[in-house]
Amino acid sequence: MDKIFVCAVAELPPGEARRIETDPVIAVFNQDGEFYALADRCTHGEASMSDGYVEDDCTVECPIHSAKFCLKTGKALTQPATVDLATFKVEVEGDNVYVLAPAQVAA
Amino acid sequence: MDDKLNVRQLVDAHKGTVKPAIYIDQDIYDLELERVFGRSWLFLAHESQLPKAGDFFTTYMGEDPVIVTRQKDGSIAAFLNQCRHRGMKLCHADSGNTRAFTCPYHGWGFGLEGGLSVVPLEQEAYRNGLDKSKWGLVRVPRLTTYKGLIFGNWDETAPSLEDYLGDMAWYMDGFLDRREGGTEVVGGVHKWVIDCNWKFAAEQFCSDQYHAPYTHGSAIQVLAPTPENKSDGKPLGDGQTQRPAWANGLGGVQFSEKGHGSAFFFTEKPDANVWVGGEVSEYFRETYPEAERRLGSVRALRLAGHNTMFPTLSWLNGTQTLRVWHPKGPNQIEVWVFCIADKAAPDSVKEALKASHARAFGPAGFLEQDDSENWVEVQKVLRGYKAKQTGFCVQMGLGFEERRKDGIPGVTNYTFAETAARGFYQRWVDMMTSETWAEIEARTKEYQKELVHG
Ligand code: FES
Ligand code: FES
Ligand SMILES: [Fe+2]
Numbered sequence: 125m126d127k128i129f130v131c132a133v134a135e136l137p138p139g140e141a142r143r144i145e146t147d148p149v150i151a152v153f154n155q156d157g158e159f160y161a162l163a164d165r166c167t168h169g170e171a172s173m174s175d176g177y178v179e180d181d182c183t184v185e186c187p188i189h190s191a192k193f194c195l196k197t198g199k200a201l202t203q204p205a206t207v208d209l210a211t212f213k214v215e216v217e218g219d220n221v222y223v224l225a226p227a228q229v230a231a
Numbered sequence: 232m233d234d235k236l237n238v239r240q241l242v243d244a245h246k247g248t249v250k251p252a253i254y255i256d257q258d259i260y261d262l263e264l265e266r267v268f269g270r271s272w273l274f275l276a277h278e279s280q281l282p283k284a285g286d287f288f289t290t291y292m293g294e295d296p297v298i299v300t301r302q303k304d305g306s307i308a309a310f311l312n313q314c315r316h317r318g319m320k321l322c323h324a325d326s327g328n329t330r331a332f333t334c335p336y337h338g339w340g341f342g343l344e345g346g347l348s349v350v351p352l353e354q355e356a357y358r359n360g361l362d363k364s365k366w367g368l369v370r371v372p373r374l375t376t377y378k379g380l381i382f383g384n385w386d387e388t389a390p391s392l393e394d395y396l397g398d399m400a401w402y403m404d405g406f407l408d409r410r411e412g413g414t415e416v417v418g419g420v421h422k423w424v425i426d427c428n429w430k431f432a433a434e435q436f437c438s439d440q441y442h443a444p445y446t447h448g449s450a451i452q453v454l455a456p457t458p459e460n461k462s463d464g465k466p467l468g469d470g471q472t473q474r475p476a477w478a479n480g481l482g483g484v485q486f487s488e489k490g491h492g493s494a495f496f497f498t499e500k501p502d503a504n505v506w507v508g509g510e511v512s513e514y515f516r517e518t519y520p521e522a523e524r525r526l527g528s529v530r531a532l533r534l535a536g537h538n539t540m541f542p543t544l545s546w547l548n549g550t551q552t553l554r555v556w557h558p559k560g561p562n563q564i565e566v567w568v569f570c571i572a573d574k575a576a577p578d579s580v581k582e583a584l585k586a587s588h589a590r591a592f593g594p595a596g597f598l599e600q601d602d603s604e605n606w607v608e609v610q611k612v613l614r615g616y617k618a619k620q621t622g623f624c625v626q627m628g629l630g631f632e633e634r635r636k637d638g639i640p641g642v643t644n645y646t647f648a649e650t651a652a653r654g655f656y657q658r659w660v661d662m663m664t665s666e667t668w669a670e671i672e673a674r675t676k677e678y679q680k681e682l683v684h685g
Contacts, residue, residue, distance in 0.1 A: 166349075168351070169338075169340065169349040169350065169351055169353065170348060170349045170350075170353070171331070171340065171348070171349050175330045175331065176330075177330075187329075187330040187331045187333075187340075188331055188333050188338070188340035188348070188349045189333060189338050189340070189349075189351070204338075204351070
């Protein structure tokens with residue numbers, strides 16, 4: 125597992141998301157103080173989930189066709205998406221947020 | 232000259248006559264969309280409506296629907312509100328905040344900057360053969376702001392907004408620049424449809440003070456700031472001069488240039504129209520010294536009168552109504568009305584202004600209804616066979632045009648005149664019959680030169 129720096133905690137306030145340019149790209153979300161990471165590219169089309177809407181029910185909604193995904197499990201919850209998003213572990217260390225990504229994810 | 236529809240025979244600004252075909256003919260209307268609305272600077276929105284990245288406002292340029300958006304870098308862009316796939320209206324909301332625009336038909340997704348970003352089933356259906364970079368939204372090529380107002384123009388060759396405005400900017404500043412910090416839109420946008428040609432509304436706000444004493448006679452009668460009208464303790468027009476401005480003997484001015492028009496009466500005190508609330512008229516009195524420092528006394532004192540920036544943006548000083556007459560065919564318009572306040576005004580004044588504004592110039596406003604009734608009834612008469620052929624008289628003050636020497640700019644006349652109407656129709660003809668902007672400008676200049684000999 126590689127530990128990839130995302131940003132300072134203060135740079136990712138609740139309701140927001142950040143994109144990290146790994147391959148594949150990862151989106152990191154702050155939902156009400158909890159951090160989650162998912163594959164950034166929607167499984168339906170080429171939308172970036174970091175542009176999505178972080179919702180109160182711990183989901184993120186795709187900005188293009190409104191497919192909802194669970195932030196915890198990456199599960200595709202609504203049409204038009206049918207394929208789940210990959211999930212990644214997030215670690216907060218001191219003031220910083222990191223993503224733990226398997227080796228095949230190159231930073 | 233390229234007068235394929237013979238509109239020069241329908242308008243004679245030198246003699247002051249127009250033929251009604253210009254208000255009803257479908258071919259003329261179609262040419263207007265191309266030659267007038269396709270190359271004029273058109274008001275899109277007020278900057279205060281788009282404070283944050285992703286904010287958008289949808290409107291029209293002529294009959295073309297457009298989306299105006301605040302970009303991530305803080306700039307403003309506007310796009311034709313038409314999906315590039317099969318032409319569906321892309322954004323159906325009046326305004327809001329978004330991260331992308333998705334077409335309701337097959338789901339093409341466009342970024343805030345107009346690029347096509349997402350195509351459903353791209354690999355399976357297009358087999359990766361679609362070049363997305365070629366199918367972005369059509370951008371409004373010219374976009375600029377003037378003191379908070381956002382304007383767009385489809386024509387790359389159009390003059391700058393400043394040149395297009397000419398001396399109209401001087402009159403516009405009197406509305407937008409009274410106080411430090413500029414203006415904002417208060418409340419939402421009132422929108423309604425009435426059955427008349429766009430030129431009746433635009434031309435009246437350009438040139439017609441003449442209708443006010445009679446058309447609005449009942450309002451003037453019942454709202455006069457006399458003791459009988461003050462029973463609730465919060466009179467309209469509290470503390471104001473009792474006589475209407477045209478009866479105060481101080482004279483006034485009508486302005487005309489490049490199709491734009493403006494007119495007002497001089498007043499001794501900074502009196503807003505009697506139909507704004509007492510709190511509003513008091514605000515104008517209190518802030519007069521600042522307005523005078525910024526604008527000089529003529530414009531600081533001016534809290535009434537009418538204005539049209541050619542072709543379809545109109546406003547009234549004092550009652551602070553700003554409106555666009557969106558054309559919907561030759562026989563219909565959609566009226567969009569905004570209430571404009573100084574940003575620095577206290578919230579209580581903004582609230583009072585909003586109430587005054589809706590009372591007088593909302594869809595059921597006591598003055599708005601008087602005006603709409605006139606235009607709609609004129610349009611109805613034009614269904615008649617004889618009525619269609621009968622010319623109208625636009626001769627008021629003909630031959631009395633002058634350039635003033637007191638710093639009030641442009642071609643001018645007395646307030647009660649049709650100089651600005653003649654200028655409006657002359658500009659309209661010049662646009663309708665010219666291929667290029669150089670021709671338009673040359674013809675308008677020649678006309679104005681004849682009027683005031685220079
Ligand atoms: S691109 Fe995300 S739902 Fe279509
Ligand atoms: S018309 Fe817009 S996606 Fe087909
Ligand atoms: Fe009126």
